[in-house]
Amino acid sequence: MSKAFMLKPDLGYLNLNSDRALYQLNVAELVEEALKNGEGTLADSGALAIDTGRFTGRSPKDRFIVCDEVTEKTVWWGDINIKFDPYNFDILFEKITKHLNRNDFYVRDAYACADERYKTTIRVVTETAYQNLFANNLFLRPQVNGISDPEWTIIAAPSFLADPLVDGTRQSNFSILNFTKKMILIGGSGYTGEIKKGIFSVLNFILPEQRHILPMHCSANVGREGDTAIFFGLSGTGKTTLSADPERGLIGDDEHGWSEDSVFNFEGGCYAKCVDLTAEKEPQIFKAIKFGALLENTNYFKGTHTVDFTNINKTENTRVAYPIHYIDNAVIPSIAGMPKNIFFLTADAFGVLPPIAKLNAGQAMFHFISGYTAKVAGTEAGITEPQLTFSACFGKAFLPLHPTRYASLLGEKMQKHKVNVWLVNTGWSGGAYGVGRRMKLAYTRAMISAALQGDFENIAFEADPVFGLQLPLSCPGVPAEILNPRNTWSDAREYDQKANELAQAFVSNFKQFEAGASEEMLASLPKVVENTH
Numbered sequence: 001m002s003k004a005f006m007l008k009p010d011l012g013y014l015n016l017n018s019d020r021a022l023y024q025l026n027v028a029e030l031v032e033e034a035l036k037n038g039e040g041t042l043a044d045s046g047a048l049a050i051d052t053g054r055f056t057g058r059s060p061k062d063r064f065i066v067c068d069e070v071t072e073k074t075v076w077w078g079d080i081n082i083k084f085d086p087y088n089f090d091i092l093f094e095k096i097t098k099h100l101n102r103n104d105f106y107v108r109d110a111y112a113c114a115d116e117r118y119k120t121t122i123r124v125v126t127e128t129a130y131q132n133l134f135a136n137n138l139f140l141r142p143q144v145n146g147i148s149d150p151e152w153t154i155i156a157a158p159s160f161l162a163d164p165l166v167d168g169t170r171q172s173n174f175s176i177l178n179f180t181k182k183m184i185l186i187g188g189s190g191y192t193g194e195i196k197k198g199i200f201s202v203l204n205f206i207l208p209e210q211r212h213i214l215p216m217h218c219s220a221n222v223g224r225e226g227d228t229a230i231f232f233g234l235s236g237t238g239k240t241t242l243s244a245d246p247e248r249g250l251i252g253d254d255e256h257g258w259s260e261d262s263v264f265n266f267e268g269g270c271y272a273k274c275v276d277l278t279a280e281k282e283p284q285i286f287k288a289i290k291f292g293a294l295l296e297n298t299n300y301f302k303g304t305h306t307v308d309f310t311n312i313n314k315t316e317n318t319r320v321a322y323p324i325h326y327i328d329n330a331v332i333p334s335i336a337g338m339p340k341n342i343f344f345l346t347a348d349a350f351g352v353l354p355p356i357a358k359l360n361a362g363q364a365m366f367h368f369i370s371g372y373t374a375k376v377a378g379t380e381a382g383i384t385e386p387q388l389t390f391s392a393c394f395g396k397a398f399l400p401l402h403p404t405r406y407a408s409l410l411g412e413k414m415q416k417h418k419v420n421v422w423l424v425n426t427g428w429s430g431g432a433y434g435v436g437r438r439m440k441l442a443y444t445r446a447m448i449s450a451a452l453q454g455d456f457e458n459i460a461f462e463a464d465p466v467f468g469l470q471l472p473l474s475c476p477g478v479p480a481e482i483l484n485p486r487n488t489w490s491d492a493r494e495y496d497q498k499a500n501e502l503a504q505a506f507v508s509n510f511k512q513f514e515a516g517a518s519e520e521m522l523a524s525l526p527k528v529v530e531n532t533h
């Protein structure tokens with residue numbers, strides 16, 4: 001009898017049969033289980049490669065929050081936070097647990113928030129071994145074997161399908177957050193992103209209200225001098241890629257909290273995009289794809305177990321999940337001091353925004369609440385090419401509270417600590433998507449290094465007429481002509497037109513925030529020209 005088995009908790013309180021539970025298995029045991037169950041295969045680098053099934057990205061239209069006394073008056077209801085009936089939740093809970101009891105299932109205790117003061121314990125119950133491995137890689141791993149009384153519970157069963165006609169869901173898959181029962185139910189989808197982003201949404205609700213902490217959809221790293229940098233950005237904009245920097249310690253790649261005196265990772269691992277990954281371009285991530293890592297929806301070169309990262313037959317959103325210590329210079333526990341630099345990463349599919357610009361305080365607030373970027377293909381169901389979006393706080397999909405709640409916390413903190421704020425376009429240059437090309441990763445890295453090293457302090461800037469952004473005239477390691485995007489388009493008038501179109505989009509999106517906006521923010525609105533000829 002294994003030690004883990006002896007410590008197994010009674011799961012009767014979850015309507016689960018403890019005899020069926022494989023509790024707190026270690027990595028080798030989970031990989032063995034996954035292989036035995038036929039969930040996947042071992043890649044020649046040692047990583048477990050699985051397919052997540054019908055869903056290879058999140059499904060935001062099927063993500064609900066139970067509406068009850070805790071949430072009714074606090075949650076920002078709408079197309080992001082969709083109401084769910086508490087009674088239907090209870091019925092689904094009965095059904096999904098009954099479904100799990102029919103076979104063995106996997107239970108893992110973990111926690112979120114590297115800063116012990118804000119630790120939130122989690123019990124994850126999964127139908128498959130690979131989902132449990134994901135939870136082990138992404139959440140923080142407790143020192144002791146288990147957790148006696150976990151605060152939150154996630155129950156995830158990809159093969160359990162809801163019946164929309166009786167269960168109150170939109171279709172057979174769902175992700176439902178219940179703040180009263182402190183439980184997340186995930187059914188009909190095997191995409192592991194739902195698990196991590198579920199807990200992220202929970203923390204986005206709890207931390208500002210109960211602890212005055214700003215939760216952020218950002219990556220973070222720290223320099224040798226202890227200078228923290230954070231990188232906000234929607235999926236695919238480069239948080240994970242750009243935070244993995246051999247010159248700097250990694251704090252985390254996706255979800256962080258900013259308290260009075262710390263920036264801390266919510267998670268204990270990373271979830272990197274794999275499309276076109278090479279050892280040359282992203283050496284740290286490439287090296288992390290070893291035994292214990294989980295590859296999702298990748299393909300092998302024919303007749304081999306070598307992953308072909310260029311193959312996106314199953315999805316563009318191929319992923320790898322690994323514990324943070326798989327990155328050489330990870331900081332553990334993943335906590336850092338006050339940020340010195342903040343980067344807003346945007347993948348501009350219009351090819352209009354500059355590759356780097358310095359923002360003043362009003363612009364920083366304006367761009368944070370606007371959250372302009374493109375949704376890249378694959379991360380959300382139904383998105384097949386870059387699509388313009390304004391994702392407030394660069395993570396609207398995960399915000400249960402109104403965006404101004406987060407923006408005012410950020411404003412407070414930015415004012416208190418002297419922070420440089422930069423807007424970085426990791427998206428298109430030389431034309432819009434379809435004509436232009438994605439900014440070269442090496443250039444983006446060079447611009448970020450320059451900002452971090454203070455190189456721009458001695459470089460002149462020019463203001464762009466539409467967005468009022470300050471553009472550097474030069475940058476070490478980057479051709480000067482790409483720094484002003486207008487120069488990269490073959491037809492400057494076409495650029496002006498597109499810039500005007502984007503300015504208009506910014507202005508109309510901002511209408512919803514205008515009433516509560518400061519003078520500074522209003523002064524940052526782009527200047528729309530009525531006639532561009």
Ligand SMILES: Nc1ncnc2c1ncn2[C@@H]1O[C@H](COP(=O)(O)OP(=O)(O)O)[C@@H](O)[C@H]1O
Pocket residue numbers: 233234235236237238239240241242253271272273274275426427438439440441442444
């Ligand atoms: N200029 C660039 N800056 C950052 N990433 C880039 C750039 N050009 C291409 N990419 C690619 O875009 C993807 C960014 O994904 P990732 O870092 O995982 O984003 P996020 O963590 O924000 O979801 C990676 O596949 C990366 O190789």
Ligand SMILES: C=C(OP(=O)(O)O)C(=O)O
Pocket residue numbers: 057058193194197233234235236239254271379
């Ligand atoms: C995992 C996700 O996000 P990111 O690409 O930001 O890591 C996601 O949106 O499902």
Ligand SMILES: [Mn+2]
Pocket residue numbers: 236239240253254271272273
């Ligand atoms: Mn990421």
